[in-house]
Amino acid sequence: MQRSEIHLGLKAHLYHLSNLFLPLSVLVLLIVINLIKGADYFSFTMVKGAFYGNIPNILFGASELVILSIGMTLVTAASRGQDIGIGEAATISSAVFVWFVLNAGEVTLLTIVAAFLLSCVVGLVIGVFNGTLVSIFRVQPMVATLILFMGGRSIAFMIDGKLSPILANDISNQIGTVIPGVPIQTPIILTVVFIAIVAVVLKTTNLRLYVESVGINPNAARLMGINPKKIIFLTFLIMGICTAVAGFIAVNKAGRHDSVNLLKFIMMDAILAVAIGGNSLRGGKFSITGSIIGAYTIEILNRTMLRLEIETETIKAFKAVFIIILMVVGSPVVRVFAGKVINRVRTGRFRSVLKRSAPKSVKEE
Amino acid sequence: MSENILKMEGISKSFPGVKALDNVDFALQKGDIHALVGENGAGKSTLIKVITGVYEEDAGRIALNGRPIHFKSPKEAQNMGISTVYQEIALCPNLTVAENMFIGRGQYTFVQWKQMNEKAAQMLDSLGIPARPTQELSSCSLAVQQMIAIARAVDMDCKILILDEPTSSLDEDEVKKLFDLMRELKSRGVGIIFITHFIDQVYEISDKITVLRNGALIGEYQASALPQIELISKMMGKALSDVSKIKKHEPLKSDSSVPVYEATALSSAAGVRPFDFIIQKGEVNGFVGLIGSGRSESARAIFAADKVTGGEVKMKGKKVKIKSPLNAMKQGIGYLPEDRKGDGIIAELSVRDNIILALQVMKGFFRPLSRKQAEEFSNQYIQKLSIKTPSINTPIASLSGGNQQKVILARWLLTHPMYLILDEPTRGIDVGTKVEIQKLVLELAEEGMSLTFISSEIDEMLRTCSRIIVMKDREIVGELSGMDVTEHDVMHMIARGGE
Numbered sequence: 001m002q003r004s005e006i007h008l009g010l011k012a013h014l015y016h017l018s019n020l021f022l023p024l025s026v027l028v029l030l031i032v033i034n035l036i037k038g039a040d041y042f043s044f045t046m047v048k049g050a051f052y053g054n055i056p057n058i059l060f061g062a063s064e065l066v067i068l069s070i071g072m073t074l075v076t077a078a079s080r081g082q083d084i085g086i087g088e089a090a091t092i093s094s095a096v097f098v099w100f101v102l103n104a105g106e107v108t109l110l111t112i113v114a115a116f117l118l119s120c121v122v123g124l125v126i127g128v129f130n131g132t133l134v135s136i137f138r139v140q141p142m143v144a145t146l147i148l149f150m151g152g153r154s155i156a157f158m159i160d161g162k163l164s165p166i167l168a169n170d171i172s173n174q175i176g177t178v179i180p181g182v183p184i185q186t187p188i189i190l191t192v193v194f195i196a197i198v199a200v201v202l203k204t205t206n207l208r209l210y211v212e213s214v215g216i217n218p219n220a221a222r223l224m225g226i227n228p229k230k231i232i233f234l235t236f237l238i239m240g241i242c243t244a245v246a247g248f249i250a251v252n253k254a255g256r257h258d259s260v261n262l263l264k265f266i267m268m269d270a271i272l273a274v275a276i277g278g279n280s281l282r283g284g285k286f287s288i289t290g291s292i293i294g295a296y297t298i299e300i301l302n303r304t305m306l307r308l309e310i311e312t313e314t315i316k317a318f319k320a321v322f323i324i325i326l327m328v329v330g331s332p333v334v335r336v337f338a339g340k341v342i343n344r345v346r347t348g349r350f351r352s353v354l355k356r357s358a359p360k361s362v363k364e365e
Numbered sequence: 366m367s368e369n370i371l372k373m374e375g376i377s378k379s380f381p382g383v384k385a386l387d388n389v390d391f392a393l394q395k396g397d398i399h400a401l402v403g404e405n406g407a408g409k410s411t412l413i414k415v416i417t418g419v420y421e422e423d424a425g426r427i428a429l430n431g432r433p434i435h436f437k438s439p440k441e442a443q444n445m446g447i448s449t450v451y452q453e454i455a456l457c458p459n460l461t462v463a464e465n466m467f468i469g470r471g472q473y474t475f476v477q478w479k480q481m482n483e484k485a486a487q488m489l490d491s492l493g494i495p496a497r498p499t500q501e502l503s504s505c506s507l508a509v510q511q512m513i514a515i516a517r518a519v520d521m522d523c524k525i526l527i528l529d530e531p532t533s534s535l536d537e538d539e540v541k542k543l544f545d546l547m548r549e550l551k552s553r554g555v556g557i558i559f560i561t562h563f564i565d566q567v568y569e570i571s572d573k574i575t576v577l578r579n580g581a582l583i584g585e586y587q588a589s590a591l592p593q594i595e596l597i598s599k600m601m602g603k604a605l606s607d608v609s610k611i612k613k614h615e616p617l618k619s620d621s622s623v624p625v626y627e628a629t630a631l632s633s634a635a636g637v638r639p640f641d642f643i644i645q646k647g648e649v650n651g652f653v654g655l656i657g658s659g660r661s662e663s664a665r666a667i668f669a670a671d672k673v674t675g676g677e678v679k680m681k682g683k684k685v686k687i688k689s690p691l692n693a694m695k696q697g698i699g700y701l702p703e704d705r706k707g708d709g710i711i712a713e714l715s716v717r718d719n720i721i722l723a724l725q726v727m728k729g730f731f732r733p734l735s736r737k738q739a740e741e742f743s744n745q746y747i748q749k750l751s752i753k754t755p756s757i758n759t760p761i762a763s764l765s766g767g768n769q770q771k772v773i774l775a776r777w778l779l780t781h782p783m784y785l786i787l788d789e790p791t792r793g794i795d796v797g798t799k800v801e802i803q804k805l806v807l808e809l810a811e812e813g814m815s816l817t818f819i820s821s822e823i824d825e826m827l828r829t830c831s832r833i834i835v836m837k838d839r840e841i842v843g844e845l846s847g848m849d850v851t852e853h854d855v856m857h858m859i860a861r862g863g864e
Contacts, residue, residue, distance in 0.1 A: 203733075204731065204733070205730055205731050205733060206725055206726075206729075206730050206731075206732075206733045207730075209714075209718060209722065209725060209733070210726075210730065212711070212713075212714060212718075213711050213714065213722065216711045216712060216713050216714065217707075217708075217710070217711050217712065219707055219708045220702075220707075220708050220709055220710060220711055221711070222670075222690060223668075223670055223690050223700065223702055223708055223709075224690065224694075224722050224723045224726050224776075225689070225690050225691035225694050225723065225726040225727065226726055227689075227691075284713050285713050285714070
């Protein structure tokens with residue numbers, strides 16, 4: 001009895017691992033490719049007291065994508081659709097940020113914080129807009145967010161009043177690069193803080209349970225007292241905050257607000273990160289860990305292409321091929337087949353090996 | 366007649382942690398209708414899946430027409446003349462009858478419409494199926510759709526036809542038509558394996574009965590030689606005294622105390638006429654009526670599952686507003702919905718999450734149960750209701766129907782409701798679990814819970830409800846209470862009620 005319980009516990013554990021199998025194995029594969037290209041992949045250098053190198057650069061470069069893919073995961077899980085206007089939403093909220101900073105006179109930390117909070121409010125307003133369309137008017141998420149995808153950059157341009165206003169102050173510079181005395185680049189820290197906040201929210205609320213229930217069976221969820229409309233609305237609000245934070249990081253990194261190119265087409269990568277993370281784009285159960293790993297995987301992929309000296313013009317084609325392979329390998333068809341093969345191997349030669357190791361774990365208990 | 370077309374010997378099949386089939390024999394003769402019965406988890410579907418090549422057996426031999434075979438895929442089994450028609454109709458509702466019968470069978474690269482329709486007409490006619498080839502499938506009744514699925518299967522040169530719960534969504538008339546079709550096929554020498562939860566139907570049509578229990582073979586019997594009572598006890602593995610022990614309680618005196626729940630002129634957007642309703646502490650009552658009589662709609666109105674459009678509600682004498690399911694839950698009402706798949710289970714979530722969900726919602730968004738607490742609660746109810754599941758982390762969708770229903774029951778019992786509404790809690794589940802649920806209902810009432818029990822099987826309601834509210838055409842037409850209400854009384858009231 002005791003042994004079987006342990007066995008089941010182990011199985012559940014393996015089940016969770018198997019969901020992360022795809023993103024993790026891709027991650028390992030990419031790192032191996034990079035190591036073959038040059039063994040110095042993990043090396044980093046200290047410049048003016050901060051770490052630089054391949055790994056820090058990946059963490060730095062993926063900040064916005066990681067944050068956006070968290071929002072995308074939740075929206076996908078609850079609404080069974082995707083938000084395709086996130087780059088534009090981030091451009092608008094960061095335009096408001098830049099507008100506030102440039103009109104505030106002297107720039108202090110307080111100015112930046114106030115401007116950031118204001119941009120979060122803008123993000124929430126955008127969330128309310130999208131959320132209302134999707135949850136109350138039942139517009140398909142992709143159609144609802146198409147509106148902002150088309151018009152967002154024009155709105156941002158109007159807020160800017162001109163092309164690419166420059167954000168030239170020390171604090172912005174430090175947010176976009178490093179704070180003197182801190183060895184890690186600021187966007188990396190911000191991302192870690194954001195992930196930590198999300199983790200705390202998931203731990204202290206029923207967000208996961210509610211979102212998954214609504215995504216899997218809204219009728220049943222409603223009959224248990226959950227309001228599916230409110231939950232879908234909530235995920236769009238969270239997405240609004242995500243876009244504001246991502247826009248904040250992006251504009252401080254760039255040092256100017258380029259309303260035409262800021263975070264352009266990032267929704268493609270965000271959706272991809274969700275998919276690589278083992279999440280169904282039809283909603284339901286989700287793994288934010290998977291999406292985060294997916295986001296870093298995409299960043300590593302981009303940088304691997306550069307490292308392999310693939311011509312800039314052809315990078316997208318290579319990326320596409322890589323993703324095709326990834327999706328086929330991770331598809332249910334291949335998974336089921338692999339499961340069968342593994343099963344056969346297990347019931348055959350390896351069974352005795354597994355059995356022999358089982359009592360050991362009991363003793364350890 | 367004794368020619369075996371299918372013979373299975375010593376079939377065993379294990380899944381991690383479960384022995385689904387243990388040394389089971391099964392034989393099917395030409396032109397026989399052979400019922401395969403057993404409770405949930407008895408191994409019926411596993412056996413079927415072995416026959417149809419979905420699963421590979423771990424041990425045992427299968428012979429088809431005396432020749433040993435070993436299927437590696439469902440396709441292979443199909444090519445050997447084994448066809449299956451499942452409970453859920455797997456056809457395309459937007460195509461025509463003829464298209465559904467022939468499409469995707471790889472006979473023609475280019476569809477010859479005229480020929481196809483002619484052939485379909487011929488077949489429909491010979492099998493006595495009342496449908497036109499050019500009719501859209503969705504315009505046929507469920508029974509006819511079911512028959513067309515069978516016709517499609519039969520035409521694929523079928524020697525063995527497996528019908529998995531074909532009658533569960535059909536009414537009496539439709540069942541009769543389906544049985545006529547089965548008899549027709551039988552006379553053509555097709556061997557039919559018939560799986561159903563309806564014992565009466567087993568006796569109406571089957572020649573032989575094979576009983577499975579917990580993955581083991583209990584025996585093969587001639588239907589005519591096995592009394593119904595004995596069959597049920599063989600399926601449940603215990604003496605029948607258990608069933609007869611189920612005794613409803615004496616009706617309560619109506620003026621005994623303040624009712625737990627009282628509604629006046631309650632109505633909902635689902636279209637039920639304003640109705641009055643009362644339930645006392647520890648009472649079991651129920652709505653009875655034909656499908657469409659408004660019995661489910663009334664229950665849903667009480668729980669505010671549909672938009673409440675009028676009426677006044679009192680709980681324990683105090684006026685309350687119940688405008689949403691959450692309001693109802695907070696007032697101590699629980700509701701097990703009629704449509705288990707559509708409204709009950711959250712399929713991909715674990716058994717644990719499905720059990721704690723309602724309690725969790727009542728506790729609120731910002732107060733999640735700890736993992737330990739959740740596991741404790743789930744284990745407690747898994748034990749209490751003897752839910753069969755490999756683990757609490759198993760997705761509920763992979764449980765059998767009866768066990769899914771028990772999980773949903775556990776979900777509501779965990780919220781400790783004063784008043785629990787059960788709409789068709791026993792539909793589509795095996796006899797053993799049905800009896801368990803009926804017993805549970807009476808136990809709960811004894812502990813002081815009020816329950817409304819709705820079932821389309823009147824005898825179930827007669828056994829459990831001390832007060833039966835009769836509905837017709839979305840209106841309450843009368844009420845029956847007492848220990849000696851009979852099925853006849855109920856029908857009489859339904860028949861008379863409209864006038």
